Amino acid sequence: MLKASIADSGSDCMFCQEPKNELPSWGTLLPLFPPSLLCNNCENQLKAIAGPSCAICSRPQPVNEVCEDCKRWESDPDLQGILDHNRSLYRYNNIMQEMIAQWKYRGDAALALIFRENIRKLYLHHYTGYIPVPIPLSSKRLIERGFNQSQLLADFTNEPLAFYEKWQLLTRKSSPVPAVLPLLERTIHEEKQSKKSRRERLLAKENPFQLSSAFKFSVNSKNFILLDDIYTTGTTLRKAAKRLKEHGAKSVCAITLARG
Amino acid sequence: MYFCHVLLPDKTEPVCLPELAVEEKDVIQHGPDVISSLPDLPPPPQPVLASEHTPFLQNVLYGKELLLEETQCTLEELKPFLRAGLVTVRAGLIPTNKGYQCRRCHNSDPARFGLFSCARCQKGCIYCRYCIMMGRISTCSALFRWNGAPPSFSPHISLLWEGVFSKGQKRAAKTIIQTIKEKDELLVWAVCGAGKTEILFPGIETALQSGARVLLATPRTDVVLELLPRLRRVLPEAIIAGLYGKSEEKQVPAQLVIATTHQTMRFTDAFDTVIIDEVDAFPYTAETSLVQAVQKAKKKDAATIYLTATPTTTLQKRVQKHTLPVTKIPRRYHGHPLPVPRFQWCGPWKKRLKKGRLPKPVQTWCEKHIQSQMPAFLFVPSVNVLETITTILKKYYSSIEGVHSGDEDRLSKVAAFRNGTCPLLVTTTILERGVTVPGAEAAVFGAEEDIFTESALVQIAGRVGRSKEQPGGDVVFFHVGKTNAMLAARRHILTMNKAPANGEENTYVKSKHR
Numbered sequence: 121m122l123k124a125s126i127a128d129s130g131s132d133c134m135f136c137q138e139p140k141n142e143l144p145s146w147g148t149l150l151p152l153f154p155p156s157l158l159c160n161n162c163e164n165q166l167k168a169i170a171g172p173s174c175a176i177c178s179r180p181q182p183v184n185e186v187c188e189d190c191k192r193w194e195s196d197p198d199l200q201g202i203l204d205h206n207r208s209l210y211r212y213n214n215i216m217q218e219m220i221a222q223w224k225y226r227g228d229a230a231l232a233l234i235f236r237e238n239i240r241k242l243y244l245h246h247y248t249g250y251i252p253v254p255i256p257l258s259s260k261r262l263i264e265r266g267f268n269q270s271q272l273l274a275d276f277t278n279e280p281l282a283f284y285e286k287w288q289l290l291t292r293k294s295s296p297v298p299a300v301l302p303l304l305e306r307t308i309h310e311e312k313q314s315k316k317s318r319r320e321r322l323l324a325k326e327n328p329f330q331l332s333s334a335f336k337f338s339v340n341s342k343n344f345i346l347l348d349d350i351y352t353t354g355t356t357l358r359k360a361a362k363r364l365k366e367h368g369a370k371s372v373c374a375i376t377l378a379r380g
Numbered sequence: 381m382y383f384c385h386v387l388l389p390d391k392t393e394p395v396c397l398p399e400l401a402v403e404e405k406d407v408i409q410h411g412p413d414v415i416s417s418l419p420d421l422p423p424p425p426q427p428v429l430a431s432e433h434t435p436f437l438q439n440v441l442y443g444k445e446l447l448l449e450e451t452q453c454t455l456e457e458l459k460p461f462l463r464a465g466l467v468t469v470r471a472g473l474i475p476t477n478k479g480y481q482c483r484r485c486h487n488s489d490p491a492r493f494g495l496f497s498c499a500r501c502q503k504g505c506i507y508c509r510y511c512i513m514m515g516r517i518s519t520c521s522a523l524f525r526w527n528g529a530p531p532s533f534s535p536h537i538s539l540l541w542e543g544v545f546s547k548g549q550k551r552a553a554k555t556i557i558q559t560i561k562e563k564d565e566l567l568v569w570a571v572c573g574a575g576k577t578e579i580l581f582p583g584i585e586t587a588l589q590s591g592a593r594v595l596l597a598t599p600r601t602d603v604v605l606e607l608l609p610r611l612r613r614v615l616p617e618a619i620i621a622g623l624y625g626k627s628e629e630k631q632v633p634a635q636l637v638i639a640t641t642h643q644t645m646r647f648t649d650a651f652d653t654v655i656i657d658e659v660d661a662f663p664y665t666a667e668t669s670l671v672q673a674v675q676k677a678k679k680k681d682a683a684t685i686y687l688t689a690t691p692t693t694t695l696q697k698r699v700q701k702h703t704l705p706v707t708k709i710p711r712r713y714h715g716h717p718l719p720v721p722r723f724q725w726c727g728p729w730k731k732r733l734k735k736g737r738l739p740k741p742v743q744t745w746c747e748k749h750i751q752s753q754m755p756a757f758l759f760v761p762s763v764n765v766l767e768t769i770t771t772i773l774k775k776y777y778s779s780i781e782g783v784h785s786g787d788e789d790r791l792s793k794v795a796a797f798r799n800g801t802c803p804l805l806v807t808t809t810i811l812e813r814g815v816t817v818p819g820a821e822a823a824v825f826g827a828e829e830d831i832f833t834e835s836a837l838v839q840i841a842g843r844v845g846r847s848k849e850q851p852g853g854d855v856v857f858f859h860v861g862k863t864n865a866m867l868a869a870r871r872h873i874l875t876m877n878k879a880p881a882n883g884e885e886n887t888y889v890k891s892k893h894r
């Protein structure tokens with residue numbers, strides 16, 4: 121249940137609320153490609169991550185090899201191989217920061233819809249068969265915010281498939297799309313992240329996540345895809361992934377909106 | 381968080397309370413339910429309680445309607461005040477027959493309401509996307525307001541300003557004082573560069589001395605930042621707050637509030653005098669919402685002053701019909717006439733840009749300015765055109781810059797233009813107001829495009845000739861066909877230049893108060 125408008129009028133840009141003023145293109149005539157929710161100006165400011173990047177965390181860099189940060193993670197015997205890899209859609213530039221601030225902190229839940237198609241595509245392309253798992257909020261934070269942004273992103277993987285997508289999955293002999301499972305819960309309340317230094321954040325040893333007791337579900341030898349808004353240091357995702365791997369998960373990957 | 385209509389043991393009228401504040405002896409008449417599903421209750425009478433002296437809550441809530449998270453209190457802390465009627469609560473969204481209306485910004489366009497699955501009320505929650513930057517108001521949100529005595533301010537305020545008014549300014553300042561005293565309405569129509577801030581000083585002083593609260597609303601944050609220190613300097617005894625997107629002063633109770641239009645939306649029944657700067661600087665849709673926000677922020681019988689160089693047609697019509705008093709300042713502070721724009725046909729420029737070239741006259745104009753180091757604005761109709769032109773010019777002149785509203789380096793580029801390291805600034809209409817650079821000249825590229833309205837063109841021409849030392853300068857509209865807006869803009873400037881600078885006919889005030 122997420123809608124940009126209760127009137128179904130898509131003529132204004134979802135972010136800056138100015139008229140979109142777009143010329144009809146092939147995209148809007150063919151139902152295969154839903155029209156963008158943004159005006160050209162906003163759309164052009166979003167920078168997709170393309171070109172060479174770190175094979176593990178998708179940080180953009182001159183060559184396709186594992187970045188220094190990831191090498192450090194991989195040298196920690198505790199966390200080595202915990203997160204198979206992360207794929208981010210966009211760079212964390214000004215407009216992305218503004219969008220995420222309006223979405224998470226101002227509470228504009230429906231803004232997530234901007235990213236719906238690209239999250240679905242990324243998931244369907246690389247991760248069908250992987251069980252989508254949102255990064256949970258503490259119950260206090262969830263009441264404060266009114267929604268969990270990771271949950272919204274995870275839900276996009278479960279949207280009904282278009283006919284051509286079903287056809288593609290069939291011809292590729294891909295696995296079906298499993299339901300989103302809120303397998304993790306957050307038992308330690310989020311502290312104000314910004315008040316901690318990057319180093320403190322990296323060093324905080326305690327793991328705030330737990331496998332939810334509400335599910336009688338065996339994690340063993342299954343594949344999981346975590347969904348979250350930003351990959352900054354990768355700490356949160358690794359802590360969440362650790363819980364799944366501890367219980368025998370075969371592979372844990374992540375899809376994030378932005379690479380900070 | 382659910383709410384109920386409750387009859388308290390010793391009362392005859394029901395009050396709206398959060399479920400958590402209801403006690404055993406209370407009689408629940410409606411609810412518990414999401415607050416917007418409960419009918420609106422009439423405001424309860426102001427309680428005659430002197431015992432509970434609560435400056436903190438009074439300061440935070442007086443004259444405003446705030447979300448719980450903005451009150452800095454928990455529901456438990458608010459409970460005794462809610463039960464005593466010192467704090468009251470209303471729904472943030474009012475149901476209408478086509479959806480909802482937002483109590484804070486008055487948005488009622490269904491296209492501007494979103495829907496999400498809400499963890500607070502466990503339901504599908506509709507929320508206003510129009511004022512989302514101030515925090516989400518949804519169907520389960522309540523707005524809290526102060527229902528006790530208002531805070532009082534010292535009337536011992538005196539103006540410390542030793543500047544000299546031009547004759548036009550003097551007349552306008554007098555009219556403003558009169559308007560404030562009579563709680564009337566007034567349009568101050570002052571050309572760009574007339575010095576319209578100073579003429580407010582005596583009026584604001586008069587209002588504050590009478591114990592009134594004054595709101596100065598402006599569309600732009602940079603105006604708040606510019607006016608705040610100036611007003612603090614000239615009115616040192618007054619308590620003044622500046623409110624804009626990122627300001628820290630939201631909770632300061634002040635007798636003079638300088639706020640961006642968005643910030644005025646938080647106020648209700650709070651001001652005796654309201655001054656609205658650049659009323660026309662809003663896109664059409666935002667305009668009505670602004671007017672409503674200001675209507676809500678001011679008290680019923682408040683004085684209202686509109687301040688602009690380019691009044692909207694709505695305001696101009698009211699002036700013609702003599703339903704809106706007006707005072708005009710047709711002459712700049714330095715006494716020189718406004719530069720009159722000239723029109724220059726430049727051929728089908730879209731084709732030329734596609735080939736990576738500028739139309740000849742535009743190229744000549746740019747080169748002349750860059751080579752002679754004379755600062756020049758080149759206004760363009762869109763970001764796409766901006767990027768094309770900037771690329772073309774940068775091939776030859778690497779120091780020129782292009783700016784638009786989404787530009788991350790906007791401030792540093794404008795600074796470079798101000799200090800002369802960047803000789804020519806290509807810009808979208810974002811810089812049509814505000815930025816003033818002595819000796820600058822201006823050109824509009826593609827002046828026939830819709831985005832260049834009469835008021836935009838007048839404002840652009842107003843960038844030129846601002847300083848006493850260089851009161852003239854070139855304003856040119858490059859076009860492929862004259863539009864009504866272009867002609868109207870030139871007519872507007874010529875009319876202002878022809879108007880007698882000091883004539884009494886520049887002021888029309890109602891002889892009798894309505």
Ligand SMILES: [Zn+2]
Binds near residue numbers: 138161
């Ligand atoms: Zn936009």
Ligand SMILES: [Zn+2]
Binds near residue numbers: 177186
């Ligand atoms: Zn990496």
Ligand SMILES: [Zn+2]
Binds near residue numbers: 511
């Ligand atoms: Zn609103």
Ligand SMILES: [Zn+2]
Binds near residue numbers: 502
């Ligand atoms: Zn709700």
